[in-house]
Amino acid sequence: MFGIYLKRELSRRKKAAMVIALGLALGIALVITVNSVSAGMTQAQDKVLTSLYGLGTDMTVTKAQAAPTDSASGRPRFEFDAGSDSSDTQSSDRVMPQGGQALKASLVTEVAGQTGVADAVGALSLNVTKVDGSFTQGTAESAAPAPSGQGQGGGGGGGTGRVQGGGANFDVNSYSVAGVDVTNQDLGPLATSKITSGTTFTTAQTNSKVAVVSASYAKENELTTAKTITISDTKYDIIGIATPDSSESTTDVYLPLKQAQTLGDSADEVTTIYVTATDSKQIDTVKATIQKNISGTTVTTSADLADTVSGSLSTASNLATSVGKWLSIAVLIAAFLVAALLTSSAVSRRVREFGTLKALGWPSRKVTRQVVGESIVNGLIGGALGIAIGVGAAYAVTAISPTLTAELGSTGGAGGGGGRGGGGAQQAASNTMEIALSAPVSLTTIALAAGLAIAGGLIAGAMGGWRASRMRPADALRSVQ
Template identity: 75%
Template sequence: MFGIYLKRELGRRKKAALVIALGLALGIALVITVDSVSAGMAQAQDKVLKSLYGLGTDMTVTKARTAPAAGGSGRPDFSFDAKSGGSSTQSSDRVTTQGGQTLKSALVTEIAAEKGVASAVGALSLNVTKVDGSFTQGTAKSSGGGTGGPGGGTGSTGRPQVQGGGADFDVDSYSVVGVDVAHQSLGPLSAMKITSGRTFTSAQTGAKAAVVSASYAKEKKYKVGSTFKVSGTKVTVIGVATPDSGESDTDVFVPLKVAQTLGDAKNQVTTVYVKATDSQRISAVKKAITADLPGTTVTTSADLASTVSGSLSTASDLATSVGTWLSVAVLAAAFLVAALLTSSAVSRRVREFGTLKALGWPSRNVTRQVVGESMVNGLIGGALGIALGVGAAWAVTAISPKLTAQLGGTGGAGGMGGGPGGGGPGQQASRNTMEIALSAPVSLTTIALAVGLAVTGGLIAGAMGGWRASRMRPADALRSVS
């Protein structure tokens, strides 16, 4: 009886049911679209951050560099000996640690033992400046001419002049990072994909081997098997790597022990990469490390995310603030309109409900009838809203609008990653601009949310209409009979 009457009444009021369903559908579709775009923004930001500190890294530990001693500039200096002869070739490398003050390698084990830390590895960032060129000695010549004194004699009165000679030097600077070859899944190399050759094995802790970035290999025309010298140490290229996204701030990766030898930094690191056991414990782990290791700077992925600017950041802010509030407002309006329309429809059905009560229908049956009709309208609206929302998300993914992300420094030596060039990738990122294609993935959670909203909208509309219908008396129906 209930189902037959429900079907007949909905069939009689197709236009009203469609208006209510469409109102709910628009609100639900907007929620799905905003939620999907926000998820796409989160994925885009993850790609940006992954290019800096590597997959799985939750935070880094660094220490700010102290001011140079009095009389020192803190910059590399070069001294060349003057040699006799027409030409003299000179070459000199200067290797300096970058990314802040060095930390003892023992701190890596200490950090790994902290509660809430799943793993920790150290890395050493170096900057190599190579000056290579030659001096050419000039030739001293005297200028002739001039007239002598009263005796009429002639002589050379010009001063000697140096002709020719000079210097021709090339300055090359590149970055080197020492990685823990036994734990490559965490740290700077984890954000790189080997495109040629291979990566290090766990046994190559002291191997004179290197993995170079694809851009640096192209610049220097390196390939697997090529050799080059770093401060007099000959290394062999065993692999060429490409970052998962963006561009790499590191040119050369070598085993940590080799980097410590090159930088004269035995048992030292510049950055400790940390992975927490649970994303919910990152904040607590940060506080614990900061308390146990005073003077260090702990930078989380959330800290670094705040430095991302550009259209990605602007769009993300709009999606999370304006978009969220807009979807909430539209959804609330849709619920209110559905409730008002349902209540208005009840008012026009005074004779119907009054007659049903006069025939013996209890108030709960009348309420159930109104709520049932509203629930069907809500489910129809939910189905339409899911279709519209998924369609909008698909359109965003198909168009794939391009967003730019400019990565700014976090200040000090606390930049995420501790890469070369001073202050780590967090600071280097000030010159790193990435372009990300936006997508709008629709998850099962989003679909479940849409179904929940549809049911909620139907219940709200049905509750208001059912409450009003339950208060009607049979006498109202008799008064409305003409």
């Protein structure tokens, strides 16, 4: 009886049912769209952080760079023999650790022993500035002697000499080097890169003169696994070409950690400690523990770096997070209220119907159940329409893929890689990249939409049912004209 009556009443009031369903659908569609775009923003931000800093859910431990003293400004110095023959090419490499002050390698073990830390690996970030070129000696020429009596002070007439030509032609090339703990490559500078040519380091190559270069650096300098790379007069055999999982990498050359320490004159030192937590939900707790127990260090997480993201990605993310979510909540509440008011209004127009049913013996709870049932069906119809509209809008955003720019500045204390993988040197200047926005729709979002649809139907049905339950059979007689 309930089902038959429900079907008949919905068929009789198709327009009213569709108005209620469409109101709920618009609110639910907006919620799905905003949630999907917000998820896309989060993915884009994670991609930016991974691309530029290599930081995922882990953290890095560094030490802020101290201010240079007068005697050691930290500026590179190059010394060349200017008297060399012009045909000789001179070259000099300046290798400097960067990404913060050096940390004792023993701190890696200390960090690994902190509560909540699953693993810790040290790495050394270096910057190599290579200057090579040659001098061209000038040619000395003698001028004609001055006439007698016309020299300075009336003196005799010796000639004056001058040098013509000469100069220097030097090329300056700067690139980054990361020292990798070859015994644990799942964490550290190479973790987010794939070896697309050759091989990676083996555990036996802790102090071998071998190198892995990034794909972009190899392409720029025409390097292959059959060639070598020379740094500070030391030749390294290239054993692999690494392609980062993300679009960009800040590291050009990877060396075994001990070799990097030798190059940078940083024996038993690292600049960055990469840390993974046992529970990704306890990142903040682990960060606080490390900072408390190991003084003088700076612990940087993805949340810290996210605060440095600017550009259109940051603006859009803020809009989606704040304005978008509040707007969707406001629209959803308005949709619920409209559905409730329309249901209550529809009940008012059915006075004779419900009064007659009560006169025939229907109890108030049965009348209320009938109204609530109709409202839930309207809510489900609205939910289905809202999910369809919301998913369509999300797919439209993904298909269009609007491009957003993201700019990351220095955090001041973060080391070069910044987290799991990634790695090289800290970016002194800001980094900019473009990200195509997508709007993924998760099953959680669909479940949320379905729950909201049912909730909207229940709210509307509760208000309409309450009003219907208060009607008396006499109300039906008074409504007869």
